[in-house]
C-alpha cells in the first residue's frame with residue numbers, strides 16, 4: 328500500500344486514477360508521495376519515507392530541487408498540461424491592456440441605478456476608448472509550452488510576432504509558426520515590440536530579467552506582461568516605469584504588495600492555470616508520473632533526475648538506485664550482484680548533471696543483505712526493490 332499527501336487541492340479526476348493500492352494520508356511524514364501546486368516547500372523537512380513529489384503544474388521554484396535530489400526524492404512536473412489555460416489568459420491580458428474594459432465595467436456598476444444609463448454611456452464611453460492589437464508587434468521571451476502557443480495564436484490575431492529563446496527545444500521549434508521572427512538578442516525584441524510577454528522559469532539566472540535597464544531599451548508606451556513569476560520583473564523598477572509612463576501597462580498574474588493598486592498595473596490573482604481543464608490535465612499527468620515511478624521505477628518529466636524508463640516490470644524483480652553521477656557506480660552495482668550469484672535481465676543507467684539513476688531487472692529475489700550493501704556504496708542516495 329502506497330500513501331500520498333496533497334499539499335494543495337488536486338483535481339479529483341487525477342486522484343481517481345490512484346488504485347486501491349493507494350491511500351491518501353493527512354500525515355505528510357508517512358507519505359510515499361506528495362502532490363503539490365504552488366505551496367511553498369522550501370522550509371519543509373522530508374521524511375525518509377518520501378520517494379517522490381508530483382508538481383501538478385509547470386513552475387517548480389516552490390520546491391527545493393537540490394535538497395530533494397540529495398535525499399533521493401524524485402521531483403516531477405507536468406510540462407504543457409496547463410499551457411492552454413495560460414495562453415488564453417495572456418490574450419485576455421493583452422486585450423485588457425489595449426482597451427479600458429475594466430474601467431468601463433466599473434463605470435457601469437457605478438451608474439447601475441441610473442435610469443438614464445444608456446444615454447450617459449454613449450456620452451461617457453470615449454474615456455474608455457483604446458487600441459486594437461492587430462498589426463502591433465508582440466515579443467515573446469521563452470518559447471516553451473506556453474510561449475509557443477502565445478506566439479502562434481497572436482499571429483492568427485494579425486500581430487507581428489518576435490520570439491526569443493536561446494535554449495529553445497527541438498520540439499518547440501517544430502511547433503512554432505514559420506511567420507515568427509527569430510530575435511537573436513533580447514534587446515532586438517525590446518527595441519521592436521509594442522507588447523512583451525515573458526514565459527521563462529524563475530531561476531537565479533532569470534531573476535530581474537526585466538529591470539530598469541531592459542525597460543530603458545523598450546519602446547515608450549510598451550505593454551509588459553508577466554504570467555510566469557513575479558521575481559522575473561524588478562518590482563521597484565516596474566513601479567517607477569508605470570509612474571513615469573515609460574511602460575503603459577503592466578499585466579501580471581502575481582500580486583505583490585509593491586504592485587497591487589499601482590495605476591496602470593493590471594494585477595490578476597495567479598489565475599493562469601486555474602481552469603477546470605488545466606487543473607484536470609495537470610492532476611492526471613502528475614498522478615500517472617507518480618504511479619509509474621512508485622510501481623515500476625520509471626522516471627518521466629523529472630526536474631531533478633534524468634528520464635529513465637524500462638516499461639513494466641513484467642514479473643521481474645527491479646532494483647532502482649538513485650545515486651551521484653560519479654565514476655564506477657555501475658561497476659560496483661554489477662560486481663555486487665555477480666558476487667551474490669544474481670543474473671541481470673535488463674539494465675539502464677542515465678545521468679543528469681550531478682545525479683544519476685540505475686534500473687536493474689533481475690530474475691531472482693533480492694535479499695535485504697544485497698539491498699543494504701548497495702545502499703552503503705559511497706554516492707548511493709536511495710535504493711528500492713520493486714517485487
Ligand SMILES: NC(=O)c1ccc[n+]([C@@H]2O[C@H](COP(=O)([O-])OP(=O)(O)OC[C@H]3O[C@@H](n4cnc5c(N)ncnc54)[C@H](O)[C@@H]3O)[C@@H](O)[C@H]2O)c1
Nearest residue numbers: 385386469470471472473492494526527528554555599600
Ligand atoms: N501563471 C500561471 O498560472 C502559470 C502556469 C504555468 C506556468 N507558469 C510559469 O511559466 C513558466 C513557463 O512555463 P512553460 O510551461 O512554458 O515552461 P517550459 O519549460 O515549457 O518553457 C520555458 C522556456 O523558457 C526558455 N528559457 C529559459 N531561460 C530563458 C531565458 N533566459 N531567455 C529566454 N528563454 C529562456 C526555455 O528554453 C524554455 O523553452 C513556468 O516556469 C512557470 O513559472 C505560470
Ligand SMILES: O=C(O)[C@H](O)COP(=O)(O)O
Nearest residue numbers: 364365384385386600601
Ligand atoms: O507554474 C504553474 O504551473 C502555474 O504557476 C500554476 O500554479 P498553480 O498550480 O498554483 O495554479
